[in-house]
Amino acid sequence: MGALNHKFNENILITSLDKLLNWSRSGSEWYFQFGLACCAIEMMSAAAARHDLERFGAMPRSSPRQADVMIVAGTVTLKMATRVKRLYEQMAEPKYVISMGSCANSGGPYWQHGYHVLKGVDQIIPVDVYIPGCPPRPEALIEGLMHLQKKMREEPVLAKKED
Amino acid sequence: MTEQEIYANLSRKFGDKVIEFMEEGTHNPTVVVDAGAIAKIVTYLKDDEKLQFDSLMNLAGHDADVETEFSVIYHLVSTELKHYITLKVFTSRDEPKVASIANIHRTADWHERETFDLYGINFEGHPDLKRILMEDDWEGYPLRKDYVPAEFYRGMRIEKVK
Numbered sequence: 001m002g003a004l005n006h007k008f009n010e011n012i013l014i015t016s017l018d019k020l021l022n023w024s025r026s027g028s029e030w031y032f033q034f035g036l037a038c039c040a041i042e043m044m045s046a047a048a049a050r051h052d053l054e055r056f057g058a059m060p061r062s063s064p065r066q067a068d069v070m071i072v073a074g075t076v077t078l079k080m081a082t083r084v085k086r087l088y089e090q091m092a093e094p095k096y097v098i099s100m101g102s103c104a105n106s107g108g109p110y111w112q113h114g115y116h117v118l119k120g121v122d123q124i125i126p127v128d129v130y131i132p133g134c135p136p137r138p139e140a141l142i143e144g145l146m147h148l149q150k151k152m153r154e155e156p157v158l159a160k161k162e163d
Numbered sequence: 164m165t166e167q168e169i170y171a172n173l174s175r176k177f178g179d180k181v182i183e184f185m186e187e188g189t190h191n192p193t194v195v196v197d198a199g200a201i202a203k204i205v206t207y208l209k210d211d212e213k214l215q216f217d218s219l220m221n222l223a224g225h226d227a228d229v230e231t232e233f234s235v236i237y238h239l240v241s242t243e244l245k246h247y248i249t250l251k252v253f254t255s256r257d258e259p260k261v262a263s264i265a266n267i268h269r270t271a272d273w274h275e276r277e278t279f280d281l282y283g284i285n286f287e288g289h290p291d292l293k294r295i296l297m298e299d300d301w302e303g304y305p306l307r308k309d310y311v312p313a314e315f316y317r318g319m320r321i322e323k324v325k
Contacts, residue, residue: 078316079298111322115305115312116297119322 018157025068025094026057026152029145032067032091033060036074039101039135043073046138058145064090069148070125071141075103075110076118088125096152098144099127102134109134164213164246166192172214177204191238191249198252201237202262202288208239208248209267215241216248219264222274224282229308233259233284254284263289281306 004014015023035043047053047060061067064087076084088097099121102108107119121127128151131144164172170184173194180200185193196204208216216239225234237250254261263286265272275286276295283304286292294301300317303310312321 078319078321079296081319082298082317107322115310115321118319123319 019153021157022153022155026149029056029058029069029096029148029152030061030067031058031069031071031098032064032087033062034073034087036072036076036080037101037103039073039103042135042138043071043100043141046141051138051142053142053145056142056145056149064088065092067091068094069096069098069145071098071100072104072121072127073100073135075108076121077116078118079116081118081121081124084121085124096128096148097121097125098129098131098141098148100131100133100141100144101136102132105130105132164244166194166248169214169246169248170194173204173207176207180204185251189249191247193236193249193251195251195253198235198254198261200262201235201250201252202264202267204250205237205239205264205267213244215243218242219268219270219274222264222271222278224278224284224306226282226306226308232256233282235261235278235284237264259284260287261285262287263292265289280304283307 008014035041045051053059058069070088070091072084088095099105103110103117104121107114107117110117111119118124129144129147131140133140136144167184170181173181173196177196177200180197181194181204182197183195185195205216208214218240220238220240221236222238223236225236227234232253232255234251234253239248239250240246252261259282261284263271263275265275265286266288272290273295275289276292278284279286279292280294280296281304293299297305302313314321
Protein backbone atom coordinates (compact mmCIF):
# COMPACT_ATOMS: atom_id res chain seq x y z
CA MET A 1 0.00 0.00 0.00
CA GLY A 2 3.02 2.16 -0.54
CA ALA A 3 2.62 5.66 0.86
CA LEU A 4 0.11 4.65 3.52
CA ASN A 5 2.49 2.19 5.15
CA HIS A 6 3.44 2.99 8.76
CA LYS A 7 1.10 6.00 8.85
CA PHE A 8 -1.18 4.42 11.45
CA ASN A 9 -0.81 3.05 14.94
CA GLU A 10 -0.07 -0.59 15.69
CA ASN A 11 -2.80 -3.21 15.05
CA ILE A 12 -4.11 -1.43 12.01
CA LEU A 13 -3.51 -3.19 8.73
CA ILE A 14 -4.18 -1.82 5.31
CA THR A 15 -5.27 -4.03 2.49
CA SER A 16 -7.66 -4.12 -0.41
CA LEU A 17 -11.24 -5.29 0.19
CA ASP A 18 -10.77 -8.03 -2.38
CA LYS A 19 -7.83 -9.45 -0.49
CA LEU A 20 -9.65 -9.23 2.84
CA LEU A 21 -12.71 -11.00 1.48
CA ASN A 22 -10.66 -13.68 -0.22
CA TRP A 23 -8.54 -14.18 2.87
CA SER A 24 -11.56 -14.66 5.10
CA ARG A 25 -13.29 -16.84 2.53
CA SER A 26 -10.30 -19.10 2.06
CA GLY A 27 -9.95 -19.42 5.83
CA SER A 28 -13.39 -20.91 6.24
CA GLU A 29 -13.86 -23.66 3.71
CA TRP A 30 -16.98 -25.14 5.21
CA TYR A 31 -17.55 -28.35 3.35
CA PHE A 32 -20.76 -30.21 2.80
CA GLN A 33 -20.86 -33.27 5.01
CA PHE A 34 -21.71 -36.25 2.86
CA GLY A 35 -19.78 -39.18 1.51
CA LEU A 36 -20.49 -41.64 -1.26
CA ALA A 37 -18.00 -44.46 -0.78
CA CYS A 38 -14.65 -45.39 0.77
CA CYS A 39 -13.19 -41.93 0.00
CA ALA A 40 -15.58 -40.63 2.64
CA ILE A 41 -13.70 -42.66 5.25
CA GLU A 42 -10.52 -40.80 4.34
CA MET A 43 -12.44 -37.53 4.45
CA MET A 44 -13.68 -38.35 7.94
CA SER A 45 -10.16 -39.30 8.93
CA ALA A 46 -8.93 -35.95 7.59
CA ALA A 47 -11.51 -34.18 9.73
CA ALA A 48 -10.69 -36.15 12.86
CA ALA A 49 -8.03 -35.49 15.49
CA ARG A 50 -4.90 -36.72 13.72
CA HIS A 51 -5.20 -34.61 10.58
CA ASP A 52 -7.61 -32.02 11.98
CA LEU A 53 -9.04 -30.13 9.02
CA GLU A 54 -10.33 -27.42 11.32
CA ARG A 55 -6.90 -25.90 11.64
CA PHE A 56 -7.50 -24.72 8.05
CA GLY A 57 -10.95 -23.45 8.96
CA ALA A 58 -12.57 -26.34 7.14
CA MET A 59 -15.43 -27.91 8.99
CA PRO A 60 -18.31 -30.13 7.96
CA ARG A 61 -21.79 -28.66 7.57
CA SER A 62 -24.80 -30.88 7.26
CA SER A 63 -26.87 -28.45 5.19
CA PRO A 64 -26.10 -27.35 1.64
CA ARG A 65 -27.25 -23.82 2.58
CA GLN A 66 -24.32 -23.43 4.96
CA ALA A 67 -21.67 -25.15 2.88
CA ASP A 68 -19.09 -23.43 0.67
CA VAL A 69 -17.36 -26.50 -0.68
CA MET A 70 -18.77 -29.76 -1.90
CA ILE A 71 -16.31 -32.64 -1.57
CA VAL A 72 -17.56 -35.39 -3.85
CA ALA A 73 -15.93 -38.26 -2.00
CA GLY A 74 -16.68 -41.52 -3.73
CA THR A 75 -18.46 -43.34 -6.54
CA VAL A 76 -21.18 -41.26 -8.16
CA THR A 77 -23.85 -43.70 -9.29
CA LEU A 78 -26.36 -42.46 -11.84
CA LYS A 79 -29.05 -42.63 -9.18
CA MET A 80 -26.96 -40.52 -6.80
CA ALA A 81 -25.86 -38.15 -9.58
CA THR A 82 -29.33 -36.64 -9.81
CA ARG A 83 -29.22 -35.96 -6.06
CA VAL A 84 -25.67 -34.60 -6.13
CA LYS A 85 -26.70 -32.14 -8.82
CA ARG A 86 -29.71 -31.00 -6.85
CA LEU A 87 -27.66 -30.56 -3.68
CA TYR A 88 -25.07 -28.57 -5.59
CA GLU A 89 -27.79 -26.30 -6.91
CA GLN A 90 -29.03 -25.74 -3.35
CA MET A 91 -25.65 -24.43 -2.16
CA ALA A 92 -25.29 -20.67 -1.89
CA GLU A 93 -22.81 -18.78 -4.07
CA PRO A 94 -19.85 -18.67 -4.01
CA LYS A 95 -19.53 -22.44 -4.16
CA TYR A 96 -16.72 -24.80 -5.03
CA VAL A 97 -16.43 -28.48 -5.82
CA ILE A 98 -13.61 -30.87 -5.02
CA SER A 99 -13.68 -34.17 -6.85
CA MET A 100 -12.00 -36.62 -4.51
CA GLY A 101 -10.64 -39.93 -5.77
CA SER A 102 -10.65 -41.87 -9.02
CA CYS A 103 -14.38 -42.64 -9.01
CA ALA A 104 -15.48 -39.03 -8.81
CA ASN A 105 -12.74 -38.00 -11.26
CA SER A 106 -13.43 -40.50 -14.00
CA GLY A 107 -15.45 -43.49 -12.81
CA GLY A 108 -12.33 -45.24 -11.50
CA PRO A 109 -12.62 -49.03 -11.38
CA TYR A 110 -16.16 -48.74 -12.78
CA TRP A 111 -14.88 -47.18 -15.97
CA GLN A 112 -15.40 -50.26 -18.13
CA HIS A 113 -18.30 -52.27 -16.73
CA GLY A 114 -20.04 -49.72 -14.56
CA TYR A 115 -23.45 -49.60 -16.19
CA HIS A 116 -24.70 -47.68 -13.15
CA VAL A 117 -21.79 -45.26 -12.56
CA LEU A 118 -21.32 -41.72 -13.82
CA LYS A 119 -17.87 -41.51 -15.44
CA GLY A 120 -16.73 -38.37 -13.71
CA VAL A 121 -18.73 -35.95 -11.59
CA ASP A 122 -17.59 -33.10 -13.88
CA GLN A 123 -20.23 -34.31 -16.33
CA ILE A 124 -22.94 -32.82 -14.13
CA ILE A 125 -21.33 -30.10 -11.98
CA PRO A 126 -18.26 -27.87 -12.47
CA VAL A 127 -15.21 -29.12 -10.57
CA ASP A 128 -12.50 -26.81 -9.17
CA VAL A 129 -9.97 -29.29 -7.84
CA TYR A 130 -9.38 -32.93 -8.72
CA ILE A 131 -7.63 -35.17 -6.20
CA PRO A 132 -6.22 -38.41 -7.64
CA GLY A 133 -6.01 -41.59 -5.56
CA CYS A 134 -8.02 -44.65 -4.72
CA PRO A 135 -8.74 -43.50 -2.14
CA PRO A 136 -6.50 -40.43 -1.62
CA ARG A 137 -4.90 -40.19 1.80
CA PRO A 138 -6.02 -37.37 4.12
CA GLU A 139 -2.82 -35.49 3.24
CA ALA A 140 -3.93 -35.46 -0.39
CA LEU A 141 -7.33 -34.08 0.57
CA ILE A 142 -5.63 -31.38 2.64
CA GLU A 143 -3.47 -30.48 -0.34
CA GLY A 144 -6.60 -30.30 -2.46
CA LEU A 145 -8.18 -27.92 0.01
CA MET A 146 -5.03 -25.81 0.04
CA HIS A 147 -5.08 -25.65 -3.76
CA LEU A 148 -8.64 -24.44 -3.48
CA GLN A 149 -7.56 -21.81 -0.93
CA LYS A 150 -4.97 -20.62 -3.40
CA LYS A 151 -7.61 -20.41 -6.10
CA MET A 152 -9.91 -18.46 -3.78
CA ARG A 153 -7.19 -15.93 -2.90
CA GLU A 154 -6.57 -15.12 -6.55
CA GLU A 155 -10.22 -14.56 -7.33
CA PRO A 156 -11.54 -11.06 -8.02
CA VAL A 157 -14.62 -10.41 -5.87
CA LEU A 158 -15.40 -6.69 -6.24
CA ALA A 159 -13.05 -5.87 -9.08
CA LYS A 160 -14.59 -6.32 -12.46
CA LYS A 161 -13.80 -9.70 -13.92
CA GLU A 162 -11.80 -9.67 -17.10
CA ASP A 163 -13.61 -11.28 -19.99
CA MET B 164 -30.14 -84.04 9.56
CA THR B 165 -27.89 -84.35 6.51
CA GLU B 166 -28.78 -82.79 3.19
CA GLN B 167 -29.34 -86.25 1.73
CA GLU B 168 -31.89 -87.04 4.45
CA ILE B 169 -33.64 -83.71 3.94
CA TYR B 170 -33.86 -84.43 0.21
CA ALA B 171 -35.37 -87.87 0.91
CA ASN B 172 -37.86 -86.28 3.31
CA LEU B 173 -38.91 -83.66 0.74
CA SER B 174 -39.17 -86.28 -2.02
CA ARG B 175 -41.54 -88.38 0.07
CA LYS B 176 -43.67 -85.35 0.86
CA PHE B 177 -43.76 -83.53 -2.47
CA GLY B 178 -43.15 -86.24 -5.07
CA ASP B 179 -42.26 -84.91 -8.52
CA LYS B 180 -42.20 -81.27 -7.35
CA VAL B 181 -38.76 -82.13 -5.97
CA ILE B 182 -36.71 -82.58 -9.08
CA GLU B 183 -33.10 -83.34 -8.31
CA PHE B 184 -30.36 -83.54 -5.69
CA MET B 185 -27.06 -81.97 -6.72
CA GLU B 186 -23.91 -82.68 -4.77
CA GLU B 187 -21.14 -82.77 -7.36
CA GLY B 188 -19.87 -79.46 -8.68
CA THR B 189 -21.85 -77.28 -6.32
CA HIS B 190 -20.56 -75.39 -3.31
CA ASN B 191 -23.41 -76.64 -1.13
CA PRO B 192 -25.52 -79.77 -1.64
CA THR B 193 -28.56 -78.44 -3.44
CA VAL B 194 -32.14 -79.61 -3.91
CA VAL B 195 -33.68 -78.49 -7.20
CA VAL B 196 -37.43 -77.97 -6.85
CA ASP B 197 -40.36 -76.75 -8.94
CA ALA B 198 -40.65 -72.95 -9.17
CA GLY B 199 -44.38 -72.97 -8.45
CA ALA B 200 -44.04 -75.19 -5.37
CA ILE B 201 -41.23 -73.30 -3.62
CA ALA B 202 -43.58 -71.47 -1.23
CA LYS B 203 -45.20 -74.72 -0.07
CA ILE B 204 -41.85 -76.42 0.33
CA VAL B 205 -40.34 -73.55 2.31
CA THR B 206 -43.43 -73.45 4.55
CA TYR B 207 -43.11 -77.18 5.17
CA LEU B 208 -39.39 -76.86 5.92
CA LYS B 209 -40.15 -74.07 8.39
CA ASP B 210 -43.05 -75.71 10.20
CA ASP B 211 -42.03 -79.35 10.33
CA GLU B 212 -40.92 -80.54 13.76
CA LYS B 213 -37.87 -82.43 12.48
CA LEU B 214 -36.69 -79.74 10.06
CA GLN B 215 -37.37 -76.34 11.67
CA PHE B 216 -35.74 -74.20 8.97
CA ASP B 217 -36.52 -70.95 10.74
CA SER B 218 -34.09 -68.65 8.95
CA LEU B 219 -33.44 -67.68 5.34
CA MET B 220 -29.76 -66.73 5.10
CA ASN B 221 -29.77 -65.67 1.50
CA LEU B 222 -31.82 -65.52 -1.67
CA ALA B 223 -30.14 -64.80 -4.98
CA GLY B 224 -30.83 -64.86 -8.68
CA HIS B 225 -28.45 -66.33 -11.22
CA ASP B 226 -28.08 -66.12 -14.97
CA ALA B 227 -25.53 -68.63 -16.25
CA ASP B 228 -25.74 -67.99 -19.98
CA VAL B 229 -27.90 -66.32 -22.63
CA GLU B 230 -29.12 -69.76 -23.73
CA THR B 231 -30.11 -71.19 -20.34
CA GLU B 232 -32.87 -70.51 -17.87
CA PHE B 233 -32.65 -68.18 -14.90
CA SER B 234 -32.39 -69.71 -11.47
CA VAL B 235 -33.12 -68.55 -7.93
CA ILE B 236 -31.18 -70.00 -5.02
CA TYR B 237 -32.37 -70.17 -1.41
CA HIS B 238 -30.04 -70.78 1.53
CA LEU B 239 -31.94 -71.97 4.58
CA VAL B 240 -30.67 -72.68 8.07
CA SER B 241 -32.21 -74.12 11.18
CA THR B 242 -30.88 -72.18 14.14
CA GLU B 243 -32.41 -74.78 16.48
CA LEU B 244 -31.18 -78.00 14.86
CA LYS B 245 -28.03 -76.53 13.25
CA HIS B 246 -28.52 -77.92 9.77
CA TYR B 247 -28.50 -76.29 6.36
CA ILE B 248 -30.08 -76.78 2.97
CA THR B 249 -29.82 -75.02 -0.36
CA LEU B 250 -32.82 -74.94 -2.68
CA LYS B 251 -32.77 -74.01 -6.32
CA VAL B 252 -35.53 -73.29 -8.81
CA PHE B 253 -35.35 -72.71 -12.55
CA THR B 254 -37.58 -70.38 -14.51
CA SER B 255 -37.82 -69.54 -18.21
CA ARG B 256 -36.12 -66.54 -19.82
CA ASP B 257 -39.22 -65.43 -21.67
CA GLU B 258 -41.57 -65.29 -18.72
CA PRO B 259 -39.57 -65.64 -15.53
CA LYS B 260 -41.79 -66.16 -12.50
CA VAL B 261 -41.31 -67.80 -9.14
CA ALA B 262 -43.67 -68.02 -6.16
CA SER B 263 -42.77 -65.46 -3.49
CA ILE B 264 -41.75 -66.55 0.00
CA ALA B 265 -41.73 -63.01 1.43
CA ASN B 266 -44.73 -63.84 3.63
CA ILE B 267 -42.96 -66.90 5.07
CA HIS B 268 -39.48 -65.45 5.64
CA ARG B 269 -39.41 -61.64 5.97
CA THR B 270 -35.76 -61.73 4.84
CA ALA B 271 -37.00 -62.63 1.37
CA ASP B 272 -38.87 -59.32 0.96
CA TRP B 273 -35.91 -57.14 -0.03
CA HIS B 274 -33.93 -60.05 -1.48
CA GLU B 275 -36.73 -60.79 -3.92
CA ARG B 276 -36.99 -57.12 -4.81
CA GLU B 277 -33.26 -57.08 -5.53
CA THR B 278 -33.51 -60.20 -7.68
CA PHE B 279 -36.45 -58.64 -9.51
CA ASP B 280 -34.51 -55.40 -9.92
CA LEU B 281 -31.42 -56.99 -11.46
CA TYR B 282 -32.81 -60.06 -13.27
CA GLY B 283 -36.45 -59.18 -13.90
CA ILE B 284 -37.72 -62.34 -12.23
CA ASN B 285 -41.32 -61.87 -11.09
CA PHE B 286 -42.07 -63.13 -7.60
CA GLU B 287 -45.76 -63.89 -7.59
CA GLY B 288 -47.47 -62.97 -4.35
CA HIS B 289 -44.81 -60.51 -3.20
CA PRO B 290 -46.41 -57.68 -1.17
CA ASP B 291 -44.53 -54.82 -2.87
CA LEU B 292 -42.49 -55.94 -5.86
CA LYS B 293 -40.66 -52.88 -7.20
CA ARG B 294 -37.07 -51.88 -7.88
CA ILE B 295 -34.84 -51.52 -4.83
CA LEU B 296 -31.40 -50.47 -6.12
CA MET B 297 -31.88 -48.97 -9.55
CA GLU B 298 -34.09 -45.95 -10.20
CA ASP B 299 -37.75 -46.66 -10.86
CA ASP B 300 -37.48 -45.40 -14.44
CA TRP B 301 -34.46 -47.60 -15.23
CA GLU B 302 -34.87 -49.71 -18.34
CA GLY B 303 -33.72 -53.32 -18.51
CA TYR B 304 -32.31 -55.74 -15.98
CA PRO B 305 -28.55 -55.16 -15.61
CA LEU B 306 -27.34 -58.57 -14.41
CA ARG B 307 -28.90 -60.49 -17.27
CA LYS B 308 -26.24 -61.92 -19.55
CA ASP B 309 -27.91 -60.36 -22.61
CA TYR B 310 -28.16 -56.89 -21.03
CA VAL B 311 -26.86 -54.08 -23.21
CA PRO B 312 -25.97 -50.90 -21.26
CA ALA B 313 -27.91 -47.83 -22.33
CA GLU B 314 -26.01 -44.95 -23.92
CA PHE B 315 -27.71 -42.26 -21.84
CA TYR B 316 -29.63 -42.10 -18.60
CA ARG B 317 -31.61 -38.88 -17.97
CA GLY B 318 -29.23 -37.03 -20.24
CA MET B 319 -26.12 -38.34 -18.47
CA ARG B 320 -23.76 -40.23 -20.69
CA ILE B 321 -22.88 -43.82 -19.81
CA GLU B 322 -19.65 -44.59 -21.63
CA LYS B 323 -19.80 -47.51 -24.02
CA VAL B 324 -17.65 -50.50 -23.21
CA LYS B 325 -14.77 -50.54 -25.70
